[in-house]
Amino acid sequence: MTTPTVQAPRGPVTRKDVARYAGVSTAVVSYVVNGGPKKVAPATEAKVQDAIRRLGYRPNAAARALKLGSSETIGLVIPDNSNPFFSLLAHAVEDAAAELGYALLLTNSDGNLAKELRNVRNLAARQVDGVILSSVLMEPGLTDLESAEIPVVLLNHSAEAPGFNSVGVDLVAGAKSAVEHLIGHGHTSIALAMGTNTGNYYDGREEGWLQALAAAGLPEGPIVRTAFTREGGYAAGKRLLASASRPTAIFATSDLQAVGILRALHEAGVSVPGDIALASFDGSAEAEYSWPPLTTVKQPAKAMADAAVSALIGAHRGHESEQLIFPAELQIRQSCGCP
Amino acid sequence: MTTPTVQAPRGPVTRKDVARYAGVSTAVVSYVVNGGPKKVAPATEAKVQDAIRRLGYRPNAAARALKLGSSETIGLVIPDNSNPFFSLLAHAVEDAAAELGYALLLTNSDGNLAKELRNVRNLAARQVDGVILSSVLMEPGLTDLESAEIPVVLLNHSAEAPGFNSVGVDLVAGAKSAVEHLIGHGHTSIALAMGTNTGNYYDGREEGWLQALAAAGLPEGPIVRTAFTREGGYAAGKRLLASASRPTAIFATSDLQAVGILRALHEAGVSVPGDIALASFDGSAEAEYSWPPLTTVKQPAKAMADAAVSALIGAHRGHESEQLIFPAELQIRQSCGCP
DNA sequence: GTGAAAGCGCTAACAG
DNA sequence: CTGTTAGCGCTTTCAC
Numbered sequence: 001m002t003t004p005t006v007q008a009p010r011g012p013v014t015r016k017d018v019a020r021y022a023g024v025s026t027a028v029v030s031y032v033v034n035g036g037p038k039k040v041a042p043a044t045e046a047k048v049q050d051a052i053r054r055l056g057y058r059p060n061a062a063a064r065a066l067k068l069g070s071s072e073t074i075g076l077v078i079p080d081n082s083n084p085f086f087s088l089l090a091h092a093v094e095d096a097a098a099e100l101g102y103a104l105l106l107t108n109s110d111g112n113l114a115k116e117l118r119n120v121r122n123l124a125a126r127q128v129d130g131v132i133l134s135s136v137l138m139e140p141g142l143t144d145l146e147s148a149e150i151p152v153v154l155l156n157h158s159a160e161a162p163g164f165n166s167v168g169v170d171l172v173a174g175a176k177s178a179v180e181h182l183i184g185h186g187h188t189s190i191a192l193a194m195g196t197n198t199g200n201y202y203d204g205r206e207e208g209w210l211q212a213l214a215a216a217g218l219p220e221g222p223i224v225r226t227a228f229t230r231e232g233g234y235a236a237g238k239r240l241l242a243s244a245s246r247p248t249a250i251f252a253t254s255d256l257q258a259v260g261i262l263r264a265l266h267e268a269g270v271s272v273p274g275d276i277a278l279a280s281f282d283g284s285a286e287a288e289y290s291w292p293p294l295t296t297v298k299q300p301a302k303a304m305a306d307a308a309v310s311a312l313i314g315a316h317r318g319h320e321s322e323q324l325i326f327p328a329e330l331q332i333r334q335s336c337g338c339p
Numbered sequence: 340m341t342t343p344t345v346q347a348p349r350g351p352v353t354r355k356d357v358a359r360y361a362g363v364s365t366a367v368v369s370y371v372v373n374g375g376p377k378k379v380a381p382a383t384e385a386k387v388q389d390a391i392r393r394l395g396y397r398p399n400a401a402a403r404a405l406k407l408g409s410s411e412t413i414g415l416v417i418p419d420n421s422n423p424f425f426s427l428l429a430h431a432v433e434d435a436a437a438e439l440g441y442a443l444l445l446t447n448s449d450g451n452l453a454k455e456l457r458n459v460r461n462l463a464a465r466q467v468d469g470v471i472l473s474s475v476l477m478e479p480g481l482t483d484l485e486s487a488e489i490p491v492v493l494l495n496h497s498a499e500a501p502g503f504n505s506v507g508v509d510l511v512a513g514a515k516s517a518v519e520h521l522i523g524h525g526h527t528s529i530a531l532a533m534g535t536n537t538g539n540y541y542d543g544r545e546e547g548w549l550q551a552l553a554a555a556g557l558p559e560g561p562i563v564r565t566a567f568t569r570e571g572g573y574a575a576g577k578r579l580l581a582s583a584s585r586p587t588a589i590f591a592t593s594d595l596q597a598v599g600i601l602r603a604l605h606e607a608g609v610s611v612p613g614d615i616a617l618a619s620f621d622g623s624a625e626a627e628y629s630w631p632p633l634t635t636v637k638q639p640a641k642a643m644a645d646a647a648v649s650a651l652i653g654a655h656r657g658h659e660s661e662q663l664i665f666p667a668e669l670q671i672r673q674s675c676g677c678p
Numbered sequence: 679g680t681g682a683a684a685g686c687g688c689t690a691a692c693a694g
Numbered sequence: 695c696t697g698t699t700a701g702c703g704c705t706t707t708c709a710c
Contacts, residue, residue: 039679041680095447103461108430127401292605353686377695405704406702692697
């Protein structure tokens with residue numbers, strides 16, 4: 001029998017078991033597990049490491065969190081991770097958090113204010129070290145986080161939000177560039193398929209569309225307001241097609257809506273971009289594979305996620321809150337009329 | 340001054356503060372917070388509730404987790420939540436978990452075995468109460484979870500996995516039904532665009548395709564093996580188009596691949612379903628909005644997620660492991676040739 | 679370089 | 695019905 005007599009410790013093995021096995025104190029085990037704060041003699045360290053391996057010891061995160069007051073976990077609240085843009089964002093947030101050793105508690109609010117509030121509250125109760133919130137509201141109610149002194153950053157938030165850290169995208173400039181591009185193709189009647197937010201605040205994309213039109217001396221095209229979904233876009237497309245003043249181009253405020261519009265257009269036998277040109281916003285992967293591929297304003301999801309996470313983790317009490325706005329870049333494909 | 344003298348407790352307020360404020364013991368606070376295990380006089384309860392509200396008390400989840408040995412959290416490991424099917428699944432899992440009061444720690448493995456392992460390990464260390472794993476492997480290495488006695492269920496896992504709880508879909512029957520449908524349209528040369536797993540085990544969808552062909556006395560069409568992505572499908576489409584024996588129909592093992600194939604077909608000017616018919620697998624929302632809309636085998640994501648969560652939460656030690664296989668239903672749209 | 683011990687916030691026996 | 699208290703597993707100060 002070469003195997004040492006490891007009496008299988010009943011139940012999970014704790015730091016105490018390791019200490020006993022290695023013949024040291026529990027403190028020493030802590031020192032080697034955490035690489036500090038005290039130095040340990042190489043020989044002792046080896047003994048401990050060996051004990052850890054043999055016993056299959058895994059530190060208890062809950063105990064650690066209790067002691068340290070930090071769970072090394074952050075919470076993410078997004079409207080819907082089935083939306084390609086948000087799933088991309090969520091993935092990027094997870095990566096950025098993991099990089100720093102944080103795990104991600106994901107919650108969907110389904111665009112529902114009550115659910116958003118519930119999720120935030122729940123996250124606060126779970127001692128997360130911070131919350132990244134993509135709110136349906138312009139000024140989310142964050143009393144729970146505030147009273148728990150949990151840092152927040154608003155993600156995908158492009159409006160003013162004094163007092164909050166936020167990261168968003170330049171909606172106005174992004175939308176403007178898309179509409180200008182459509183204008184460059186010779187269009188003079190450009191509709192807007194505007195997504196409706198629960199919060200119902202004024203959206204920069206509408207402003208950008210307006211500005212581009214005005215700058216070119218063009219009249220306001222028709223606006224149809226609809227959900228930020230494929231279904232919403234589909235409905236918008238049909239309405240636009242039926243309207244007396246049928247536009248020759250459409251700017252949609254999300255790729256998902258554009259995909260819906262595309263379907264409506266195809267069903268009606270109108271050719272894109274021949275009869276009606278189309279551009280949208282988000283730059284999700286789906287936009288690249290629609291037919292025709294969508295010209296879209298691409299949001300730098302990865303960069304935004306990184307910024308949100310580091311703003312959150314770096315957000316030490318007393319920091320000035322800052323509002324980061326990233327530029328969005330027009331990604332030209334074929335739906336606009338480019339070859 | 341009508342406001343009672345609430346000396347703002349420095350730092351987070353604990354159960355002790357509440358007890359002091361309400362003039363009761365900490366145990367009583369516990370009883371009212373948890374609704375048990377002891378009864379509390381209504382008057383006392385009211386006092387405590389009031390104290391809780393006034394002080395803004397929120398129980399510390401870490402302490403609770405430490406004491407109870409349960410974090411009320413489950414971990415989910417999926418290949419990629421940017422894949423519409425997985426993002427749908429993740430959303431469904433989150434809903435099902437939330438229903439039972441559990442939060443969801445989300446991790447992506449990016450189809451990468453090392454990352455999958457790392458994520459599982461990390462989740463185990465975080466004292467999750469269970470892990471739902473959509474592994475790249477047929478028989479994932481779960482030593483970390485086993486030694487930590489953390490229950491697992493394999494999700495989206497349709498192969499045999501003795502000893503594990505698993506929930507999956509009937510790949511063979513699903514694929515077969517799609518291919519049979521294509522055969523019903525008169526096709527005799529039906530290609531397979533087969534997704535490649537890292538695990539590289541035999542996939543039931545290939546089997547289903549084969550069976551349908553054999554049952555109809557048809558020769559095996561060409562197979563092209565490619566990634567489970569839009570890009571993979573695109574490459575597959577081009578290869579199929581270029582091959583000497585160009586098929587008249589294609590069965591793709593995922594919607595994403597079908598979307599890629601669609602792009603290749605459109606670019607080549609071949610009409611769908613006129614020149615080449617197409618059917619795929621998953622039933623994601625994206626399939627409904629492609630052009631033409633995809634006939635696809637729909638996986639019951641919601642039901643699968645529910646089953647996985649209840650198998651996990653209900654998974655008491657000693658339970659027999661069971662393997663749930665859900666039927667997948669053919670969703671007929673236009674890409675197959677139906678009007 | 680190592681160990682003893684206090685205590686993080688909470689639950690639930692046990693005692694009154 | 696309410697209070698006292700031990701202890702969950704861990705970190706870290708303080709003493710040796």
